[in-house]
Amino acid sequence: MRSSLRVAKIFGIDIYVHWSLFIILVFLSGYFYVSSKPFGFADLSEIERVFFSFFASLFVFFAVLLHELAHSLVAMKYGVVVRGIMLFIFGGVAMMEEIPKNPRQELSISLAGPAASFLIAFISFLLSNATSGGVSTFFLISAYFNTVVAIFNLIPAFPMDGGRVLRSFLARRMSYVSATRISANVGKAIAVIMGIFGFFFNIWLLLIALFVYLGATEEEKIVTMENILSRFKVGDIMTPNVLYVTPDMTVGEIIDLMFKHKHLGYPVVENGRLVGIVTLNDIMNVERSRRVSEVMSRNVLTITPRQSAFEAFKIMSEKNIGRLPVVEDDKLVGIITRSDLMRLKEILEIIEVSEWKRSS
Ligand SMILES: [Zn+2]
Structure with a gap:
């Protein structure tokens, strides 16, 4: 504000x-x-x-x-x-x-x-x-x-x-x-x-x-x-086996990953634990030789697989962020993005309209 x-x-x-x-x-x-x-x-x-x-x-x-x-x-x-x-x-x-x-x-x-x-x-x-x-x-x-x-x-x-x-x-x-x-x-x-x-x-x-x-x-x-x-749990729609990076990787390696996989943000994991998140914003105008640990955001908001998808939507809208790592017992189990939620909404709207047409 x-x-x-x-x-x-x-x-x-x-x-x-x-x-x-x-x-x-x-x-x-x-x-x-x-x-x-x-x-x-x-x-x-x-x-x-x-x-x-x-x-x-x-x-x-x-x-x-x-x-x-x-x-x-x-x-x-x-x-x-x-x-x-x-x-x-x-x-x-x-x-x-x-x-x-x-x-x-x-x-x-x-x-x-x-x-x-x-x-x-x-x-x-x-x-x-x-x-x-x-x-x-x-x-x-x-x-x-x-x-x-x-x-x-x-x-x-x-x-x-x-x-x-x-x-x-x-x-x-x-x-x-x-x-x-x-x-x-x-x-x-x-x-x-x-x-x-x-x-x-x-x-x-x-x-x-x-x-x-x-x-x-x-x-x-x-x-x-x-x-x-609210009909869905985060665990049902998240992307499991999420691609993550480690704190000692360089910014250059992250940029290469972004070109290859076209994801704009990656969770940072150290010894199996989530320690941060690095996004395109964090590495813009940063030298390729710098380490991920120097540029990543450390205070990461997370969500558990048992919470509802609407809760994920609310957190992302309120904090104006595009993705939330899904964490269970301190371990990274997946990631959920705002575009996942939007796509889900679009699909369900189309399905509901066609079901409604069929039944009327
Ligand atoms: Zn009033």
Whole structure:
């Protein structure tokens, strides 16, 4: 997460701020500065104007943070690991390790965010009525903004919270995968309508539509992968008898191996034990005479043959790596690559479609 900055830790959750947030902070402050009541502070004295404009735009993201914290706290109650909350140009996202497939739990996690936003809106509305001047306008903006956030998130489409609500309702009547597919398609349809509307009236809406479309596609992809890959164990699809290298081999020898076998990465084994991995990236621009032990990566992520293929997929996607050595009792027994998983997915999709055609 190089493009973002860790700014705080709340309830054990790391809070990250993405650089794109600063664009919107500047934009919002400017907007509040030039607008008059009830959506800005143009009618105040110069110093108040600057102070409230900045503070109100900052508070917008604080409210988004509270929304995401509400999701996270309920999720943690169900034992979900929350890796962090990221605030960025379109709002916030809580990065959760695995959202429960129990429809009721998913429902309460999803509704917690909009509920928090509605609560902040309600309190802000009361405070706005109880105060006057800039403070009153500040709370009115908060009331308005948080109501919009709550309602927008209840749109029944991925990746909004409402998409999860829809899925948890559908999942009571059908499989989780079908429920996801329907919610994702609703999401895409809404994104297209939003995009067309945005194209003519509001460029901002067009950007949000794009974000919604990509989010819906992504969610569908992950669930499809999970459905297919969790049926297999790593041991069933790995390449056994994997070609390995030793730490005392030279970079030149590795390059020759790559030309010969066309694999771009090799496990490094010493006395039967896996000690590292060497990939094309490690040996690029390195002299041919250097040893493998000098250039290999030592902290190798591994997987066991008994883990599911989906777990392998998740590790590779999260860490952005192309291959995982398969290890059992400290011994290298095989290797599994991202392209193995993709090929498996393609084959199964074709087989399933043809079986479906035959049976219909
Ligand atoms: Zn939410």
